[in-house]
Amino acid sequence: MAAIQINLISGRTIQQGVSMESGKEKPAYRDACGILELDDAEFKRLGCFKNTNVRVSSEFGTVVVKAIGATQGPHPGLGWIPMGPWANALVDPNTYSTGMPTFKGTPVTVDAAEEEIVLDAIALITEECL
Amino acid sequence: MVKIVTDVVCPFCGTLCDDLEVALSDDGKEILEVYNACAIGATKFLHSQASDRITRPRKKQEDGSWKEVTYDEAADYTAKMLVDAKKPLMYGWSSTSCSAQGVGAEIGEEVGACMDNTATVCHGSTLIAVQDVGVPSATLGEIANRADRVVFWGCNPAHAHPRHMSRYSIFPRGFFTGKGSKSRKMFVVDPRNTDTAKMADVHLQLEQGHDYELLSAVRVAIRGEKLPDFVAGIPKEQIYEVADSLKSGRFSVIFFGMGVTHSLGKNHNIDMAIMVTRDLNDYTKAAIVPMRGHYNVTGSGQVWGWQFGFPFCLDLTRGFARYNPGDSSSNDLLIRDELDAVFVLGSDPGAHFPVGSVRKIAKLPSVCIDPHITPTSAVSKMHVPVAFVGVEVGGCAYRMDNVPIETKKVVEPPEGMLTDEEFLQLVLTRVRELKGAA
Numbered sequence: 001m002a003a004i005q006i007n008l009i010s011g012r013t014i015q016q017g018v019s020m021e022s023g024k025e026k027p028a029y030r031d032a033c034g035i036l037e038l039d040d041a042e043f044k045r046l047g048c049f050k051n052t053n054v055r056v057s058s059e060f061g062t063v064v065v066k067a068i069g070a071t072q073g074p075h076p077g078l079g080w081i082p083m084g085p086w087a088n089a090l091v092d093p094n095t096y097s098t099g100m101p102t103f104k105g106t107p108v109t110v111d112a113a114e115e116e117i118v119l120d121a122i123a124l125i126t127e128e129c130l
Numbered sequence: 131m132v133k134i135v136t137d138v139v140c141p142f143c144g145t146l147c148d149d150l151e152v153a154l155s156d157d158g159k160e161i162l163e164v165y166n167a168c169a170i171g172a173t174k175f176l177h178s179q180a181s182d183r184i185t186r187p188r189k190k191q192e193d194g195s196w197k198e199v200t201y202d203e204a205a206d207y208t209a210k211m212l213v214d215a216k217k218p219l220m221y222g223w224s225s226t227s228c229s230a231q232g233v234g235a236e237i238g239e240e241v242g243a244c245m246d247n248t249a250t251v252c253h254g255s256t257l258i259a260v261q262d263v264g265v266p267s268a269t270l271g272e273i274a275n276r277a278d279r280v281v282f283w284g285c286n287p288a289h290a291h292p293r294h295m296s297r298y299s300i301f302p303r304g305f306f307t308g309k310g311s312k313s314r315k316m317f318v319v320d321p322r323n324t325d326t327a328k329m330a331d332v333h334l335q336l337e338q339g340h341d342y343e344l345l346s347a348v349r350v351a352i353r354g355e356k357l358p359d360f361v362a363g364i365p366k367e368q369i370y371e372v373a374d375s376l377k378s379g380r381f382s383v384i385f386f387g388m389g390v391t392h393s394l395g396k397n398h399n400i401d402m403a404i405m406v407t408r409d410l411n412d413y414t415k416a417a418i419v420p421m422r423g424h425y426n427v428t429g430s431g432q433v434w435g436w437q438f439g440f441p442f443c444l445d446l447t448r449g450f451a452r453y454n455p456g457d458s459s460s461n462d463l464l465i466r467d468e469l470d471a472v473f474v475l476g477s478d479p480g481a482h483f484p485v486g487s488v489r490k491i492a493k494l495p496s497v498c499i500d501p502h503i504t505p506t507s508a509v510s511k512m513h514v515p516v517a518f519v520g521v522e523v524g525g526c527a528y529r530m531d532n533v534p535i536e537t538k539k540v541v542e543p544p545e546g547m548l549t550d551e552e553f554l555q556l557v558l559t560r561v562r563e564l565k566g567a568a
Contacts, residue, residue, distance in 0.1 A: 002543065007314065007338055009288065009321070009322075009338060011290070011387075011388055011389070012289050013289045014169055015288065016288070016555030017173075017289070018169050019140070020170075020481075021142070021170055021173040021174040021177050021179050021504060022502065023180070024478070024503065025503045027510075028184060028517040049401035054540065060484065060485075060486060061485055070204075072286075072324045073322065078322065078338055080322065085485070085488075085505050088482065088488075092460055092484065093458060093465050093483075093484035094463055094465075097457075098254070098396045098455060098456055098459075099258075099443055099455030099460075099461070099462060100250070100254050100391065100392065100396050100397075100459075100461075101487075102392070102483075103251070103388070104392040104393045105338055105339045105394060108480060112360070122503070122505060122508045122526075125481075125485075125508055125509060126508060126509075127153055128485050129488050129491075129492035129509050130194075
């Protein structure tokens with residue numbers, strides 16, 4: 001198994017919206033947003049199976065999510081985490097004087113972390129912030 | 131007998147669908163079913179009925195546990211926090227009504243707050259671009275009736291605005307678009323092969339973050355000038371083809387979203403998208419519309435626009451309104467440690483700000499006003515649940531095309547629960563008492 005570099009983007013999915021409105025403290029929100037979507041080619045480079053937990057690290061943070069096959073792909077070179085605290089654990093808060101953090105296009109490293117668990121939203125934000 | 135409430139407005143996204151029907155129980159107290167809504171909208175209505183819903187304010191104790199308090203105590207805590215602070219941030223304002231936003235603005239003026247709405251992490255780039263170069267726009271009704279070239283640039287309405295295409299942009303049979311989707315040509319520009327892209331006539335799968343280059347190339351192609359072989363990974367032949375198609379339409383419209391506003395270039399990407407629209411108006415009618423996210427983020431910009439002259443990133447600390455994104459924007463204020471209190475209403479920065487900013491909120495005195503348990507409520511010192519606007523209380527909201535629509539009350543909130551406007555009035559009264567003005 002190897003660590004790979006990819007370009008991370010995030011955004012809405014219908015599952016993200018439904019689970020968000022059902023309660024962000026619930027496991028369904030974690031299952032909808034605590035994921036990383038990758039192309040098959042990236043899984044080959046990563047050397048692990050789909051539905052494996054992975055550690056995603058950027059200059060700004062680290063988070064554990066479940067890597068799944070791209071549902072809206074292929075998107076070569078891109079990783080996708082639905083918008084939420086998991087994606088935002090990795091995002092550059094710098095706005096370059098525009099007011100807008102750079103949510104899309106974060107260079108990240110991904111490596112397998114089968115032994116680690118994906119935290120729910122409240123546990124994640126509590127661990128990160130309190 | 132089941133009672134059906136018709137013409138209900140959905141308080142989820144900026145599409146603000148106004149054709150929902152809600153089935154209520156015999157006594158009119160319980161929502162049984164929601165018709166016509168998308169999966170997200172229906173969930174919002176049904177989740178308001180959740181048995182585990184928090185119905186009273188709660189204050190965080192030293193040991194991290196929560197203690198129930200009254201609305202009066204919560205209002206007193208909130209007012210004291212805001213009055214004691216030298217530079218409080220009052221953030222959110224996008225999932226509430228315009229009248230509540232108005233009361234919030236009064237509090238902001240009284241305490242000299244920095245006020246910002248969710249545009250700051252959404253279409254703030256768009257608002258700056260509109261100030262830079264103006265905007266040729268149209269209502270969704272005009273688009274449904276006239277648009278025969280529809281571009282979705284950096285947005286994925288199949289997931290984020292699920293009924294947008296069926297109500298306004300692709301499928302409706304309008305006055306001049308009688309064949310519905312067959313009357314229209316659909317273009318999607320996105321680095322992913324999204325579910326929206328799969329429906330398109332043309333999908334430009336550009337390299338992520340190269341929107342500015344591709345938009346510039348479209349302008350070049352519209353003018354018939356020379357292009358390099360590839361721009362942003364797209365062959366020049368395809369760019370010429372798209373430009374010719376947009377020029378040849380009777381009415382072209384560009385919808386754009388976070389793919390453009392969040393990528394590097396930010397407001398300059400939107401400048402260029404607006405200039406493409408302006409150039410197209412030399413050949414045909416063209417308009418551009420941002421795909422606004424929260425159902426009333428547009429209203430928040432409207433209310434502050436008419437009250438202060440600026441749609442977001444307000445700094446009222448000097449007693450008059452200043453506006454300087456990059457300086458008076460929430461994330462910059464947080465990262466630079468300039469704030470000494472945070473008040474959040476109708477938004478969840480805990481989930482949707484970079485974690486570096488959320489860590490700063492967690493260290494400050496903070497109040498979160500939200501019907502749900504959220505990452506923001508988890509890091510706040512006080513959580514005040516309120517009634518759902520658009521479900522348990524009516525109020526004005528602005529659709530993404532700046533059309534105001536009055537949302538409807540469908541059921542009563544849980545007994546004794548306040549609306550956000552009522553709670554804000556309590557806070558405003560208490561703030562004025564504390565400042566000796568009452």
